[in-house]
Amino acid sequence: MGIKQNLLGFLNKIPKNVQLVAVSKTKPNEAVQEAFDAGQRVFGENKVQDLILKAPDLPNEIDWHFIGHMQTNKVKQIAPFIKMIHGVDSLKLLKEINKHAIINNRIIQCLLQFHIASENTKFGLSIEEAESILNNPEIANLKNIEIVGVMGMATYTNNTSQIRTEFRQLHEIYKLLKNKYFGNTISFKEISMGMSGDYQIAIDEGSTMIRIGTKIFGSRN
Ligand SMILES: *Cc1c(COP(=O)(O)O)cnc(C)c1O
Numbered sequence: 513m514g515i516k517q518n519l520l521g522f523l524n525k526i527p528k529n530v531q532l533v534a535v536s537k538t539k540p541n542e543a544v545q546e547a548f549d550a551g552q553r554v555f556g557e558n559k560v561q562d563l564i565l566k567a568p569d570l571p572n573e574i575d576w577h578f579i580g581h582m583q584t585n586k587v588k589q590i591a592p593f594i595k596m597i598h599g600v601d602s603l604k605l606l607k608e609i610n611k612h613a614i615i616n617n618r619i620i621q622c623l624l625q626f627h628i629a630s631e632n633t634k635f636g637l638s639i640e641e642a643e644s645i646l647n648n649p650e651i652a653n654l655k656n657i658e659i660v661g662v663m664g665m666a667t668y669t670n671n672t673s674q675i676r677t678e679f680r681q682l683h684e685i686y687k688l689l690k691n692k693y694f695g696n697t698i699s700f701k702e703i704s705m706g707m708s709g710d711y712q713i714a715i716d717e718g719s720t721m722i723r724i725g726t727k728i729f730g731s732r733n
Contacts, residue, residue, distance in 0.1 A: 514546070516546060516549070519547055522727065522728065527715065530720060531722075533556040533704075533721060534552050534554065534555050535556040535579065535724060536557060541566055541569055544574075545571075548571055553574060554577060556577040556598075556723050557576065557579065558579050558581075560582075563576065575596070576590075576593060577723075578597045579599065579663075579723055582605060587611075591618070592618075594620060597620060597621070597623070598623045599636075599663065600625060600659075601625050601635055601637050606654055606657055607650070607654065610654040610656045618656065620657055622657050622658065622659050623660060624645075624662050624663070624689075625662075626662055626682055626685055627664070628664040628681050629678060646693045659697075660699050660700055662703055663702075663703075664682040666705070666713075668709075672710075679710075679717035680717050682717075683718040703718055704721040706719045707725070708724050
């Protein structure tokens with residue numbers, strides 16, 4: 513099947529309140545353009561280098577999401593145009609994003625990434641680490657970032673009950689933070705979880721944003 517059919521098939525079966533981030537990493541601009549022409553506007557990339565090469569040649573209407581591990585020294589390169597950064601895991605990074613958002617006179621949306629998988633290779637915060645960031649008085653000065661929710665990746669496993677438990681844990685973390693820190697912040701509403709292999713479980717467990725690559729663009733090399 514083609515990209516357009518894959519995309520439309522997907523949009524048909526996911527609930528309307530769940531946003532689809534089309535993960536175009538490693539795919540050529542023609543593939544992104546095909547999805548764009550079929551109506552998709554939100555795309556995700558996980559490498560700064562790839563993103564800054566692709567974005568200028570693609571429509572301005574695209575909302576680019578950075579879904580990879582963000583290095584502080586690379587924020588500058590994507591700050592002029594990035595809509596949302598999913599993988600934020602330190603105060604230092606939030607400050608750097610804020611600094612470059614100010615320079616570009618923009619607000620950049622961020623998600624706090626949590627470590628929910630059993631593999632220790634996946635990045636992300638513990639709840640204690642997140643609370644220490646959110647309790648830091650410096651956070652109030654960061655006017656050009658907007659923390660809009662949480663993000664996480666489940667363990668790469670066939671054990672669906674484990675995946676479900678991990679996604680449920682991320683939803684609990686979201687609720688805890690919402691109650692304690694973001695009660696008056698309407699924009700703190702996103703739970704970014706679910707990929708091609710586990711999006712259905714993620715949706716069942718309250719995902720508001722799924723990040724889909726393979727199931728739209730085909731497998732990667
Ligand atoms: C690659 C990637 C995805 C998409 O993965 P698929 O299995 O191809 O859907 C989602 N999230 C992140 C963080 C990724 O790196």
